[in-house]
Amino acid sequence: MWSTSTHIAVGDLLVVWLTRDMIQSLVVTPGADFNSRFGNYRHADFVGLPYGSKVRPRTGTGFIHLLRPTPELWTLALPHRTQILYLADIAFITSWLDIRPGAIVVEAGTGSGSFTHSVARTVGSAGKVHSYEFHEARASKARYKFSRRGMANIVSLTHRNVCMDGFTVAGTAGAVFLDLPAPWEAVEHAKTALRNDRAGRICCFSPCIEQVLRTVSALNESGFTDITMYETLLRPHEVNQVPALPSVSSISAKLKDAARVREEKRLIQIATARTRHAEKRKREEDADELEPKKVKTDADAGARAEDVEMPGAAVRETAAEAGAAAGEADPGDAPPAMQIVSKVVQEVRGHTSYLTFARLLPSAHAAPSQ
Amino acid sequence: MSEPPNGQSSSTLTAPPPIINAIRTGDNVLLRLPTGDVRNFKLEADATINLGKFGSFHVSELVGHPYGLTHEIVEKKLRVVLPKSIEELEDTEATNELINDGKYVQPLTADEIESLKQSGVHASDIIKKQIEMHANYSLKTEYSKDKYKKRKEAKYSKSFTTIEPTLFNVCEYWFKKDQNRIRDLRIDSLSQMLNLANIQPHGRYLAVDDASGMVVSAILERLGGNGRLLTICDVESPPAYPVMTQMNFPKELVTPILSSLNWATADDDYTPITILEPSASGGALSDKAKVRVNKRKAASDILSGTREELFAGGFDGLIVASEYDPFSILERLSPYLNGSANIVVHSPHLQTVSDLQTTLRLRPQYLAPSVSESFLRRYQVLPGRTHPTMTTTGSGGYIMHTIKV
Numbered sequence: 001m002w003s004t005s006t007h008i009a010v011g012d013l014l015v016v017w018l019t020r021d022m023i024q025s026l027v028v029t030p031g032a033d034f035n036s037r038f039g040n041y042r043h044a045d046f047v048g049l050p051y052g053s054k055v056r057p058r059t060g061t062g063f064i065h066l067l068r069p070t071p072e073l074w075t076l077a078l079p080h081r082t083q084i085l086y087l088a089d090i091a092f093i094t095s096w097l098d099i100r101p102g103a104i105v106v107e108a109g110t111g112s113g114s115f116t117h118s119v120a121r122t123v124g125s126a127g128k129v130h131s132y133e134f135h136e137a138r139a140s141k142a143r144y145k146f147s148r149r150g151m152a153n154i155v156s157l158t159h160r161n162v163c164m165d166g167f168t169v170a171g172t173a174g175a176v177f178l179d180l181p182a183p184w185e186a187v188e189h190a191k192t193a194l195r196n197d198r199a200g201r202i203c204c205f206s207p208c209i210e211q212v213l214r215t216v217s218a219l220n221e222s223g224f225t226d227i228t229m230y231e232t233l234l235r236p237h238e239v240n241q242v243p244a245l246p247s248v249s250s251i252s253a254k255l256k257d258a259a260r261v262r263e264e265k266r267l268i269q270i271a272t273a274r275t276r277h278a279e280k281r282k283r284e285e286d287a288d289e290l291e292p293k294k295v296k297t298d299a300d301a302g303a304r305a306e307d308v309e310m311p312g313a314a315v316r317e318t319a320a321e322a323g324a325a326a327g328e329a330d331p332g333d334a335p336p337a338m339q340i341v342s343k344v345v346q347e348v349r350g351h352t353s354y355l356t357f358a359r360l361l362p363s364a365h366a367a368p369s370q
Numbered sequence: 371m372s373e374p375p376n377g378q379s380s381s382t383l384t385a386p387p388p389i390i391n392a393i394r395t396g397d398n399v400l401l402r403l404p405t406g407d408v409r410n411f412k413l414e415a416d417a418t419i420n421l422g423k424f425g426s427f428h429v430s431e432l433v434g435h436p437y438g439l440t441h442e443i444v445e446k447k448l449r450v451v452l453p454k455s456i457e458e459l460e461d462t463e464a465t466n467e468l469i470n471d472g473k474y475v476q477p478l479t480a481d482e483i484e485s486l487k488q489s490g491v492h493a494s495d496i497i498k499k500q501i502e503m504h505a506n507y508s509l510k511t512e513y514s515k516d517k518y519k520k521r522k523e524a525k526y527s528k529s530f531t532t533i534e535p536t537l538f539n540v541c542e543y544w545f546k547k548d549q550n551r552i553r554d555l556r557i558d559s560l561s562q563m564l565n566l567a568n569i570q571p572h573g574r575y576l577a578v579d580d581a582s583g584m585v586v587s588a589i590l591e592r593l594g595g596n597g598r599l600l601t602i603c604d605v606e607s608p609p610a611y612p613v614m615t616q617m618n619f620p621k622e623l624v625t626p627i628l629s630s631l632n633w634a635t636a637d638d639d640y641t642p643i644t645i646l647e648p649s650a651s652g653g654a655l656s657d658k659a660k661v662r663v664n665k666r667k668a669a670s671d672i673l674s675g676t677r678e679e680l681f682a683g684g685f686d687g688l689i690v691a692s693e694y695d696p697f698s699i700l701e702r703l704s705p706y707l708n709g710s711a712n713i714v715v716h717s718p719h720l721q722t723v724s725d726l727q728t729t730l731r732l733r734p735q736y737l738a739p740s741v742s743e744s745f746l747r748r749y750q751v752l753p754g755r756t757h758p759t760m761t762t763t764g765s766g767g768y769i770m771h772t773i774k775v
Contacts (some may be wrong), residue, residue, distance in 0.1 A: 004572070006684065006708055048705050052709025052775040054734075065737055065775050068710040070568040088744060091561035098536040100595025101571040122592060124571035197567050198391050199438035199534060209756070216456075216751045225453035229749040229756075234556050237741040237768075239724040342724040342741060356751070361453050 001120060001151045002069050008049050015073045017065040025077040027068065027148075038062035071117035079114060089205070089236040089352055090118045096357050097175035098232075101126055106173040106193050108162045109133035109181055110142045115177065120154045127156055130169055130193075134161040162186050167193040174198075179205040183356075184218035191222050191360060196332065200360040207353045215356050224358035231354055237342045238303045244337040392434050393532065397618045398433070400533035400543055404524040408533065408543055410616060418446075425528040437534035442527070451529060458753045459512040493526035510568055513755065537591050540616045540649040541584060545763070552613065553581040553691050554718035555767025558744045560685055566771045567687040574598040574685050576773070581691040583611020585716075586628070589689065590614075593625035599681060601630045602703070613743050625746045631674045636702070638681060642674060684708055690715040696726045696770070703733070707774045715770040723770040730772055739772035 003012045008028060012112050018022045018038050028036060039057025041064070046055065051068040067073060072087055075364040094113075099105055101124045108118055110133035133139035139159035146155045158168055163185035167173075176190040183204040194200030200223065204215045212229060219227050393399060395415045402408050403424055411419050413429045420426040425443035432441070432448060441448040458728075478500055486496050497519060501507050510518065533539050541557040563585075569575065569592040579585040579601055589599050603609045608630040634640055655663065683706040690699055696715045704713065713736070717723050723741050730736040744766050748759045 016738065026607055050709045052711070052737075052773070054775060066710075067773060067775075072568070087565060088558065088562060091565040092558050092746075094565070095536075095538045095541075095557055098538065100537075100591055101596070118565065121568070121570045124594065124596075124751075126571070126594070143754075181686050182435040212451060212751065217753070223453075223455070225455070227456065227652045227751055229751045231745075231747045231749070233745040234465065234562065235743050237720070237724065237743065239727045241728060252499070264631050267656070286619055294762075297378075340724050342720055344743075354749075359438065361438055363439065363450060363452055 001117075001149050001154065003051075008051060008053075008066060009269045010044050010047055013069050013074075014046065015067040015069045015077055017067055023073065027073060034064075035102055036062075036064070038064055070104070071121050074117060075112075075114045078114075085237075086114055086352060088232045088259070089355065092230065092232045093177060093203050093205075093355060094119065094122055096355075097177065097203055098216055099123060099175055102196075103174045104130070104169075105174050106130045106132075106167055106169065106176045106190070108159060108167075108178055108186065109119045109134060110139065111179060113142050113145060115179065116142070116146070116155055117151075119177075120151050123154065125153060127154065128156070130167065130173070131157045132160050132167065133157065134159070134163045149250045162189055169193050171195055171361050174200060176202045177205070177287050178202070182214075183211070184214045187218040187222050187224070189213070191224070196362055198362060202360065204356040206356065207351070211355065212354045212356050219356070219358045222360075227356070227358040228356055229356045231350060231351070233352065235344045235348055238345045239340060239342040241338045241340055245338045255291050259364055376470060380388055392431055392436055394618075395429065395433050398535075398615050399437075400535070400539065400616060401420040402533055402666070404527045404529060406524070406547070410543075417699070421530060424530060434533070435532070437532050437714045440531040442529040444528075456752055457516075459516055459755075461754070462512055464509060464511045464514075466511070466514070468511075476500065476503060477505075478503045487526065493528065496526050497522045504603070534617055534621065535618045537588055537617075540587065540613060543616065544582070544584065544613055549763075550585040551582045553693070553716070554765060554767040555581050555584045555691060555716060555762060556744070556746065558746045559766035559769060560584065560714060562742075562744055563689060563714045563716055563769060564588055564592055566769070567689045567712045568687075569687065573597045573687065575600070576680075576688045576706065577601045577697050578603075578688075578690045578692045578694075578703075579611075580604070580693045581610065581716075583613040584608075585689055585691045586611050587613045587617050587619075590619060590624060590628065591617065595627065597627055598679075599628050600685070602636045602699075603632050604748065605632060619698050629672075629679075631673075631676055631680060633702075635673060635677060636680060640677075642677075644669060680706055682706075685711060687712045687714070689713075691717075696722065697729050700726075700736075704774055707773060711774045713772050713774060716767050717770075718765070718767045720768045723768045726770050730770075735775060737738055737773040737775045739770060741768060741770050743768045 003009065008014065008361075010028050010030060012028045014026055014028060016026060016034065017038055018024065023037075024036075026032075026043070027045050028046055029249055031046065032043045034043060035043040037061050039056055041055060045058075046066055049055070049066060051066065053066050054063050055066060056063045075086070097105070097123050099119055101122070103123045104127060105119050106122060107115060107119065107129060108131070108184035110131045116129055116131050123129060131142070133142060136159050139157060143157040146152055146157060160168070163180065163182060164185075166189035167214055170192050172195045174195060176193055178190065180186060183206060187202075190202055194202070203218070204212075206212055206215060216229075230318055393413065393727075395413055397414050398410055399407050401419075401421070401423060409421075413419075413433065415429065417429045419429060419432070421443070425446070427443050427446050427448055431446075433452070434439075440451040440453065442451050442489075453687055469751055483496060483500075484497070493498055500522060501519075507515065507518070532545070538557050541552070541555065541560055544552045545556055567575070569589055570574055571592070571594050573593065574597060575589055577589055577599060580603075586599065586601055593599060601609075614624075635642075685707050687702055688707055688711065690698070690713075692699060696717070700713065700715075707713070715723060715726060720743070725741045727741050730739040746766060747762060750757055750759055
């Protein structure tokens with residue numbers, strides 16, 4: 001459905017990778033330009049380059065990557081990016097519904113076409129996707145999109161309200177996928193669409209638990225069995241390199257030193273206070289006798305104060321040595337060891353939809369095969 | 371036995387794979403027993419399958435039936451059991467207020483039940499009798515009664531259900547049986563890998579599968595007989611991928627598209643052992659020796675053909691679930707990938723993929739390497755009894771995805 005050539009040709013759909021958060025798509029059209037904040041490019045310059053090429057603009061700085069589209073990349077390039085989180089859902093549904101090359105799949109509604117693209121890729125040219133969309137403008141747009149992508153041989157798009165009018169196929173589909181506001185209204189039609197020589201499968205995609213419950217009753221009443229429900233999410237991780245975490249023994253050394261310094265200071269303060277007190281008393285006693293002596297005494301006290309600062313400074317140096325001995329890296333020493341850590345990114349999707357699955361056994365169709 | 375309607379008559383490579391409709395002789399079938407246990411049986415012609423206390427039956431009884439049905443064993447014959455629909459249970463006033471543990475409630479002894487079973491009384495009748503005799507049955511809530519009946523059914527019913535050999539079911543079977551052997555590849559993670567690697571019919575892929583063939587089986591299924599899959603393994607001869615057994619792939623959908631090299635033969639400086647031409651060794655060779663030499667020659671030709679194919683490159687994707695350092699694998703194999711090819715690496719350990727991501731981030735030929743994990747939760751959906759299942763799986767492993775540019 002998309003180019004399988006190794007090199008880019010005129011008319012190819014390209015995915016242009018600017019950054020992780022800026023992914024766009026374009027159809028290579030000579031004469032057209034691609035302008036972005038990572039430079040201005042001419043489509044004509046892309047022709048003949050291998051897929052995956054890193055391209056720089058003719059003038060200025062910046063670069064882009066030209067990628068081969070996949071349903072996943074194409075979904076990333078859609079204007080509403082929330083769709084990407086459906087990768088987990090689409091992949092899981094594809095497996096549960098046993099969608100494989102050659103399969104015939106019914107889908108309603110078409111919506112953005114994310115599921116359609118993904119499933120069309122999996123069923124291949126030997127398979128078929130019958131897609132139904134009740135919104136006329138959206139249906140025409142999707143049909144146009146599929147035909148331009150060369151998917152018309154795989155995907156047939158019908159504008160129709162399947163809840164009211166059912167599907168255009170009967171007894172041939174291996175799997176039915178319903179992404180509708182009221183899937184229970186289409187369950188009986190789905191039963192008609194499914195083939196009856198082997199177990200058929202259905203998936204209903206609903207965000208609310210109330211919808212699930214109504215769907216389950218409808219499936220049950222229509223003879224579907226093995227009804228089950230899943231929730232699946234993709235949790236992206238962010239990986240970082242950080243300095244190796246320091247041992248607590250370095251902290252305990254630090255704290256012990258701080259305590260020692262504090263104790264020293266306290267002792268000095270006590271000593272100073274005592275001296276001051278003694279001197280003050282002496283001064284008071286002397287004041288009565290000899291006035292001029294005061295100046296000399298003050299100078300003495302100052303000198304003594306400088307003396308007592310010294311031990312404190314010495315203690316601080318010892319603390320630095322102790323810290324280094326305890327394994328604390330000094331900025332001047334060898335670079336700190338790095339380690340790789342990862343955690344789930346802070347803002348992740350917590351819910352997409354509930355996936356309700358069921359099977360329709362051959363014997364559940366009108367006439368048992370036995 | 372009857373031939374499946376689709377047959378395997380169409381052997382053109384562009385034809386869609388026959389979607390297996392019916393159980394065939396020679397298939398490996400997974401049978402779910404009333405206890406919930408799943409067991410694998412190979413349906414050999416003229417053999418009898420013995421399910422222990424659940425009974426036994428002749429293989430021919432099962433052949434020709436579509437997969438997914440429940441069968442009851444009645445005197446070594448099989449009878450299809452129609453699927454049951456979910457019953458809505460009425461809320462009653464009953465509570466367990468008056469039900470105490472340890473009280474004598476069932477006058478029917480184990481010996482009596484055993485003799486009922488021996489005399490061929492149907493499981494449903496035994497359960498009915500047990501209920502009639504049960505002293506406190508009427509005191510139970512409807513939910514509790516339902517649970518009681520289900521428990522007894524699992525105990526006495528002589529039936530089983532065939533499990534369709536879909537990728538989903540086979541992966542679930544192996545994950546439950548021994549998740550270590552498939553390196554924690556849970557079906558949600560595996561499905562994401564297939565999508566991220568853009569596996570599609572006619573694609574050409576490289577795979578390193580130390581997960582018992584789970585990845586190889588998945589890719590083969592999504593290729594549907596068209597395309598190419600080259601695996602690199604750590605053993606001398608092509609590995610037996612045990613997971614492929616349950617997939618029941620028709621040979622013609624596998625042999626033409628799957629080839630294997632090992633880490634020695636995938637090395638470009640590997641020197642193949644030269645084959646002596648019969649004439650070169652001088653003198654006439656016996657017919658037996660000629661056959662032997664020709665056989666070796668053929669094997670050697672296939673090997674060098676596969677090596678040339680690898681070195682010629684042009685592959686669309688690389689998928690790895692290996693016990694070896696993933697970066698060493700990427701360094702060896704990414705030169706053979708096309709530009710814009712997808713690379714997907716799975717590991718049971720976050721550390722392995724985050725280390726890999728950190729290494730790749732420094733190398734411009736790998737675009738935007740990213741790490742993710744999949745969350746999966748299953749629910750019981752019954753009227754008035756909908757809730758997530760009480761036990762679940764811990765992890766389905768971690769995935770690193772990047773694009774070669």
